[in-house]
Amino acid sequence: MNTDAAHASPLAPEWLAVPGDLNALQAPMWAAGVEKNDAGEVTIDGIPVSVLKEQFGTPLFVMSESDFRSRARAFKDAFDAAFEDICGGVDVYYAGKSFLCTAVASWVADEGLRLDTCSGGELAVAARAGIEGAHLGLHGNNKSDAEINRALDMAVGRIVVDSLDELERVAKIASSRGETAKVMLRLTPGVHAHTHEFIATAHEDQKFGLSMAEDSTEEAGLSAAEEAVAAATSYPSIELLGLHCHIGSQIFEPDGFAVAAEKLVGFLAAMQAKYSIHLPELDLGGGYGIAYTPVDTPRPPAEIAQAMAAVVRSTCSELGITPPRISIEPGRAIVGSTTFTLYEVGTLKTVRVDAPEGAIGQENVTYPRRYVSVDGGMSDNARPVLYDADYSAILASRDSEAAPQLSRVVGKHCESGDIVVRDVYLPADVAAGDLLAVPGTGAYCWALSSNYNYLARPGVVAVRDGAARLIVRGETEEDLLNRDMGVANV
Ligand code: LLP
Numbered sequence: 001m002n003t004d005a006a007h008a009s010p011l012a013p014e015w016l017a018v019p020g021d022l023n024a025l026q027a028p029m030w031a032a033g034v035e036k037n038d039a040g041e042v043t044i045d046g047i048p049v050s051v052l053k054e055q056f057g058t059p060l061f062v063m064s065e066s067d068f069r070s071r072a073r074a075f076k077d078a079f080d081a082a083f084e085d086i087c088g089g090v091d092v093y094y095a096g097k098s099f100l101c102t103a104v105a106s107w108v109a110d111e112g113l114r115l116d117t118c119s120g121g122e123l124a125v126a127a128r129a130g131i132e133g134a135h136l137g138l139h140g141n142n143k144s145d146a147e148i149n150r151a152l153d154m155a156v157g158r159i160v161v162d163s164l165d166e167l168e169r170v171a172k173i174a175s176s177r178g179e180t181a182k183v184m185l186r187l188t189p190g191v192h193a194h195t196h197e198f199i200a201t202a203h204e205d206q207k208f209g210l211s212m213a214e215d216s217t218e219e220a221g222l223s224a225a226e227e228a229v230a231a232a233t234s235y236p237s238i239e240l241l242g243l244h245c246h247i248g249s250q251i252f253e254p255d256g257f258a259v260a261a262e263k264l265v266g267f268l269a270a271m272q273a274k275y276s277i278h279l280p281e282l283d284l285g286g287g288y289g290i291a292y293t294p295v296d297t298p299r300p301p302a303e304i305a306q307a308m309a310a311v312v313r314s315t316c317s318e319l320g321i322t323p324p325r326i327s328i329e330p331g332r333a334i335v336g337s338t339t340f341t342l343y344e345v346g347t348l349k350t351v352r353v354d355a356p357e358g359a360i361g362q363e364n365v366t367y368p369r370r371y372v373s374v375d376g377g378m379s380d381n382a383r384p385v386l387y388d389a390d391y392s393a394i395l396a397s398r399d400s401e402a403a404p405q406l407s408r409v410v411g412k413h414c415e416s417g418d419i420v421v422r423d424v425y426l427p428a429d430v431a432a433g434d435l436l437a438v439p440g441t442g443a444y445c446w447a448l449s450s451n452y453n454y455l456a457r458p459g460v461v462a463v464r465d466g467a468a469r470l471i472v473r474g475e476t477e478e479d480l481l482n483r484d485m486g487v488a489n490v
Pocket of ligand 1: 095097098116139246248249250285286287288329330331332333383387443444
């Protein structure tokens with residue numbers, strides 16, 4: 001028996017509702033300035049996607065510069081307001097790993113934010129963009145000597161040291177240069193958060209950071225974190241600014257941040273008392289979630305800021321310490337929703353799939369799933385393959401009155417796991433040549449892109465005041481062959 005239900009498909013995940021209006025843009029996922037025009041086409045700042053395709057080709061990352069700037073400001077303003085009376089405001093370091101190019105680095109600086117980097121390459125982008133060294137942080141669990149030297153050359157405001165081993169190396173390198181390195185220590189507070197929940201564990205089993213668990217070093221009773229504080233204060237070439245933690249990604253609820261803040265403030269107070277030192281700074285990392293699908297419900301920055309501020313305020317006052325200057329490192333929450341990826345539809349096919357296991361009375365029933373292939377895929381968005389991440393999509397080049405059809409948007413790579421949007425309802429008449437837009441692709445998509453199957457990486461277009469310009473050009477075939485040494489060298 002075939003059941004071509006036009007509406008809710010039993011193959012769809014429970015969270016996915018059939019949209020009331022397939023042609024409507026669902027607000028939480030799209031950048032400000034993205035709309036549908038009278039012809040039913042998706043536009044950004046008034047520019048129709050067909051014009052962008054004509055000018056720049058597909059696939060294409062389309063970013064709203066004004067949306068980026070306003071999300072950056074929103075974080076800065078919300079956290080400044082919440083922490084004003086505690087520590088005079090907050091330093092917001094945009095996490096460059098989520099998306100970085102020189103244009104974006106310069107917007108970050110314009111809006112009064114700083115920049116968190118995690119490699120020599122990211123430092124090179126910052127240098128090219130003319131970002132002041134004092135406004136840069138350098139992360140990484142395995143910084144090379146060259147990266148540490150580069151950070152010192154650029155006089156970065158903070159090197160976030162990840163291990164005892166690295167602390168010693170930074171101290172030696174700084175000492176050999178006759179300099180003092182400004183250092184934060186990255187601690188692992190045993191708080192792991194993801195979306196709506198967090199878990200607290202005593203021990204850490206991960207590559208990042210210095211454990212706060214008391215038996216985490218050979219020294220009886222001393223945590224790796226404390227050993228690092230003690231060592232840092234003993235090196236004349238290290239200026240220990242303070243402590244850092246980062247508890248996870250795509251987090252909606254403020255509770256995990258609050259628990260981590262409480263732990264870190266407590267530890268900071270204990271270290272100040274025990275070692276007679278002053279640690280003026282505390283960084284509480286990034287990880288603030290965004291909407292990828294209509295069921296995601298991120299909190300406004302002010303709500304998270306206030307929850308974190310309440311804990312910092314009360315813990316500091318309980319412990320009788322002067323509150324440290326707070327900093328945070330949002331990446332995804334600033335850039336994620338500023339961008340959509342524009343694809344052109346190619347091959348379509350529909351398969352029939354058995355009813356999901358346990359569907360009573362449907363043992364012999366099959367349901368259709370339509371595969372909609374686009375001209376990119378896992379090379380421009382690896383997140384579905386890497387993290388089972390869900391996305392959404394809309395038919396962007398026209399309106400359609402056709403019925404909703406459960407669809408799977410897939411790429412053109414030679415892998416069956418090459419999925420862009422696992423489950424989405426699209427109009428049943430989607431056809432080759434249509435354009436699809438996938439929202440929420442600003443963070444960790446272009447940044448994670450690859451040349452798998454010799455696909456050229458897409459360009460990134462920024463739209464501002466009704467004009468679009470490339471901020472990163474797409475790769476050409478020439479680029480793809482650039483590093484191939486050629487048959488003459490065989
Ligand atoms: N600070 C540190 C030390 C981090 O490790 C990260 C992210 C951030 C800040 C920024 O986190 P955000 O606010 O963007 O969540 N590729 C994964 C995410 C990896 C995050 C790595 N660290 C993904 O696509 O979900």
